[in-house]
Amino acid sequence: MLKQKKMFRQKKMLRNKRGEDMLIDFWAIAVFAVIILLFFLLFSVNKTVNENKAKTQFINGDTNFMLESFLRAPAIGFTPPKTVGEVITEDATTGDFKDTEDLFKRYFKQINQLDNQNIIEITLKIEGDNTKEIPIEKNKKTGTVYELYAETYIPGYNKKVYIRLSMWSLFKPS
Amino acid sequence: MKYTQKYIKNLNKKGQVQYFLESAFRIGFLMVALLAFFLLVNFYIVNRIDTNRLQAEVTANRIIYSDAIMWQDNSRVYPGIIDINKFNDDTLGRRIDYATKSHAAAQLKIIDNKDGTEKYPPAYLNKAQYENFQAIIGKEGKGSATMYTKDYPITYRNGDESNYGTLIMNIIIPNS
Numbered sequence: 001m002l003k004q005k006k007m008f009r010q011k012k013m014l015r016n017k018r019g020e021d022m023l024i025d026f027w028a029i030a031v032f033a034v035i036i037l038l039f040f041l042l043f044s045v046n047k048t049v050n051e052n053k054a055k056t057q058f059i060n061g062d063t064n065f066m067l068e069s070f071l072r073a074p075a076i077g078f079t080p081p082k083t084v085g086e087v088i089t090e091d092a093t094t095g096d097f098k099d100t101e102d103l104f105k106r107y108f109k110q111i112n113q114l115d116n117q118n119i120i121e122i123t124l125k126i127e128g129d130n131t132k133e134i135p136i137e138k139n140k141k142t143g144t145v146y147e148l149y150a151e152t153y154i155p156g157y158n159k160k161v162y163i164r165l166s167m168w169s170l171f172k173p174s
Numbered sequence: 175m176k177y178t179q180k181y182i183k184n185l186n187k188k189g190q191v192q193y194f195l196e197s198a199f200r201i202g203f204l205m206v207a208l209l210a211f212f213l214l215v216n217f218y219i220v221n222r223i224d225t226n227r228l229q230a231e232v233t234a235n236r237i238i239y240s241d242a243i244m245w246q247d248n249s250r251v252y253p254g255i256i257d258i259n260k261f262n263d264d265t266l267g268r269r270i271d272y273a274t275k276s277h278a279a280a281q282l283k284i285i286d287n288k289d290g291t292e293k294y295p296p297a298y299l300n301k302a303q304y305e306n307f308q309a310i311i312g313k314e315g316k317g318s319a320t321m322y323t324k325d326y327p328i329t330y331r332n333g334d335e336s337n338y339g340t341l342i343m344n345i346i347i348p349n350s
Contacts, residue, residue: 021196029203036210043217061231065238066327069254073329074336109287110340111325 062114063150067165070107071154075099085154092128093157100126101134108136114169120145121168128161143170230322230345233278233299237343238326242269243282243297245331256284256341258332263298270299279304280345284330287338307346316350 071085078087084103091100104124112119118139125133148171151164237243238253243266245257261284279300286293298304307319324343329336 025199025203032207032210036214039214040217061235062324062326065253069326069328072252072254073338074255076329076336076338106287107338108327109338110285110290111327113323113325116323 060148060150063148063165063167066108066167067150067152067163070104070165071152071163073107075103076106088126088163089128089154089156089161091132092126092130092161095130097126097130097132097134100124100132104134105136112138114148114167114171117169117171119167119169121166123164123166123168125164125166126161128156129158145169146171226320226347226349227322229278229347230320233280233345233347234322234324234343236270237266237280237282237299238341240269242266254326254328255336256328256330256339258294258330261294261297261330263301266297266299276303276348278345278347279307280343283342283344284328285340285342287327287340293339304346307348311346319346319348321346 071083071088073084075082075084075087078099084100084107087099087103091097108122111122120137120139120141122136122138123133125131145168147166147168149164149166151162153160153162155161239251241251243256243260245252245255261282266282280298281304282297282299283292284294285291307321310318311321312318322345324345326341326343328339328341330339331337
């Protein structure tokens with residue numbers, strides 16, 4: 001009886017070391033796999049953001065060029081000769097934006113695409129002594145539309161005139 | 175000699191095989207870990223940058239902001255106002271003269287805003303290259319090319335007469 005008890009104690013004390021090793025290996029692999037996955041996800045997210053950022057900067061450069069060239073363009077059909085910027089300044093003072101609207105629609109008549117994406121709408125917003133927003137509809141809206149814009153101030157008769165040219169397209173800025 | 179034979183005889187060969195099998199699994203895991211480590215390092219090191227779009231943008235900006243086709247009053251350049259007298263292959267080629275001719279090619283068209291027609295023949299930057307690239311646009315691989323189209327509203331000026339138009343720029347960049 002005493003001998004049996006001793007044997008039982010010995011058996012209880014023996015530990016399955018090989019099983020423990022396997023368990024440790026299993027957890028090591030599992031944690032390692034999770035870490036790899038985490039790093040990979042972080043990398044993927046960062047990569048997408050950087051690509052979008054670069055693309056947006058290029059396109060905003062285009063809208064800046066368009067606004068700059070529009071304001072410096074000669075106002076065709078006006079005597080004495082003046083620039084579009086000067087016409088906008090006069091209209092912002094009087095509050096009658098008929099000439100500005102006519103020039104804006106003539107100048108942006110044929111442009112339809114921005115970075116191979118259809119332009120849905122172009123708007124010109126003017127804020128001075130008087131405020132006006134002029135839209136030109138281009139294509140039908142087929143989803144979420146994003147704004148790419150350029151803005152500037154030009155000197156007015158009483159106070160400076162704020163001008164914002166917006167291109168509404170399907171391109172998603174970051 | 176006698177000692178060596180005795181030593182070999184006493185070695186527990188069964189045990190050796192058992193440890194080898196246990197270690198094989200760990201060696202395999204170590205190899206996977208090393209492979210993953212090098213893959214991660216390679217992911218974070220950016221050693222391949224796609225500059226095609228950048229090349230196209232640089233070419234477009236060089237054309238619209240330089241004196242290549244834009245109207246000049248003495249030495250001052252007016253970006254956005256195109257001088258029709260300069261709107262030809264020869265002037266473009268002379269004023270935008272890169273040593274390497276294979277990097278980019280462009281076709282420039284002016285559309286009149288009143289009726290949407292082309293009043294003047296298109297001007298080319300690297301015309302021969304542009305025509306060669308036509309066949310490989312949109313194909314896969316390094317031997318292919320990508321075309322970027324850009325529209326800009328502009329004023330075009332012929333002598334004293336000015337009109338509103340749209341400059342359409344088709345820029346082709348080789349994918350290599």
